[in-house]
Amino acid sequence: MKFNQPLTNEELQQMRQKLTDRPGHKIVANAVMSNGINKTATNAKVIAKLNRTFSVEIDTGTVANQKHSGRCWLFSILNTLRHQFATQYKVKDFELSQSYLFFWDKIERANIFYDRMIALAGRPTTDRDVDFYLSSPGTDGGQWAMAAALVQKYGVVPRETFPETAVTEDTSDFDMLLNRKMRHDAMKLRALVNGGATDAEIADTKQQFMDQIFRITGQSVGVPPEKFDLEYRDDDKKYHLDQGLTPKEFYDKYIGIDLDQYVVLTNSPDKKYDEMYALPSQDNIEGGKHIEFLNEPMDQLKEAAIKQLQAGETIWFGNDVLQQMDRQKGLLDSDLFEQDELFGLDTKMTKAERLEYHEAEVSHAMTLTGVDLVDGKPTKWKVENSWGSKIGNKGYFVMADNWMDDYTYEVVVKKDYLCDETKKVLDKAPIMLEAWDSLE
Template identity: 60%
Template structure:
């Protein structure tokens, strides 16, 4: 590759200054931006009309949850789906499951699988792209729906009253920092042992000691999860209930009807072939657990299946890029919320496939669809349950314009029964593995 070096000279800078001076109303625009900020100056006031809080199809839900300063949205979104089912079936409006319980086991499982990855790639340099990915954040929070499903299938769930939030789970930065340091150090030592040719027994013993130390860190920080517990609650009619001696798996099997294997992640990633099944093995968190898989389909299929599930009274987990074209405080998600191209007189639009290819698209957040407004059977806006507490949006609920779903929603999780027979046949494919650094990661 030929190196190109275009040095800025005085003539170039003069040309830039001259072009800026020719922009119409440059002084007016500069004042508006510098006094109000870019987004406030570019915001479309009509977005409030497009995203009003009325929906023709709406699942009955209660108050919202709050993930605080943590990256656990993927866990909150799954537990929110489950708790709504419980609330409807047993008449407990604001019942909440423990996200801390699943978070605990995710930290242990991620350390376990990280050690395997360090051992299996010990012959590769740390500059190798895959090794670099594994080392980039082994103790971090983010995750996929299938990762949360794998944890539920292996460990069950518990009510939040049994294993509540604490200072660490509400702000996970310090724990993540400690675990990143610990795991990277362990990874270095495991790689050195492999390359020094130690016995399998010595390697296994060292690995087990490391995992025990991770458990200690996490247990000190989050607490030790219960092996059994008594489930005690009052329903909305003030009736008292007590169910004693439950294990977390028994609790899930007894109180929740869903088989998580009946659900599939549909993705809309136009940079990839449609009607194909993909996997992301680099982000699996449980050895032997549910693998991360996506069925890539056009957006109209994601919408149709999500609407069908909502009409049947079931909420929908979805992955999205919440930082794009959104107003957090007002709870607005609208692809035309900020007219920044017009503000700067600079073309800033990109097609969805191009945003994936050039790292502008990112699955940065997970939320829950709880309603949709249909006009002539076509969606115009969607009701969204977030996990940022009641101070954002309409008591924690956001409104998403259908245009935003087109542009910035990348995944929905629906029951396979809402797929056509032809679409269900696609699930029999051998999934094509995606690289660790893929845009869907």
């Protein structure tokens, strides 16, 4: 084939003939067109090996449902926190309010977005940083540290205290409105800065925009309570009432987990191991917790995760759930769909290559609640998702260890479970990552 030339009829005819002459072409075509690619390429042996028995398993109750929203990072951290409350206070299906943190994230994220637009007003909109911030100012997605920062500043409340709304269950319209408004506001703020407006004029305008964001969010999600009464009946049917709690008081009294004692262990082999990395472009709270990663080989992520599960504590983990997943059955295995074999291809890439060439991303956050160890080595993991109870086994997935290796990028573990050499890396100054890094 020639380069930089239109395709000719002769070349197209050659490609057509090669396809027609390929052995098994009609059988493959009929199967794929009738059933779809993944159903045709399903590896039956994988399904057989992914049973749901685990040697280490934490009883975590009914799963939550994020519905049509991108709040998995909030659901996952609140899952780990509610598991602690449920165990200590014997309330198996207790749930914390995802809407509560969602509200404050929208307010904080608008504030930091406006500050960034003011600070970068001297750069053109084609600047890569400015372009990144403008691409999705009102997005739902986030990182563990962003959720931790919200909890540290605002505390948490039970789900019944601040329930879901039509907007939180389907954030599409809300996100579109926020994106449009915040881009419009960015245009106005940049014009003020570049037009020589005083700091007071810029600050007043920003405050007007913040008031409007608060109004939109409050009228769509509700305004979070400043105080509430904790009322519940435990699994032994005993009644409990604690009145007049602030969300911070509730967190400190009933959950009390020091989130600064946790670290995001990352496996990003496109970067140097034994280094700290930071992603300041995605910090969501001015003066809040920063997004930082400790990059290590995969065996260290798994070792720390196993120790934490054995200690009875579930784990937030970031992954690329869209890869090699049977959503309805709740199965994750690197060999689940044999697409290459079906079409006679070789598209295999290493994890580092997938990150470098945009084939990989951290698209989802879920919760590890169990692991199956054979001769001390993990073979599969139990995963609590946030897609409701009608998928998988009552909302739970089973993840093969090969999928853990290939498509898991982050686990959040206590620093206590790191080996001594890895703990030393925590003292290193973090390397700052660009906004468009593969871990974004």
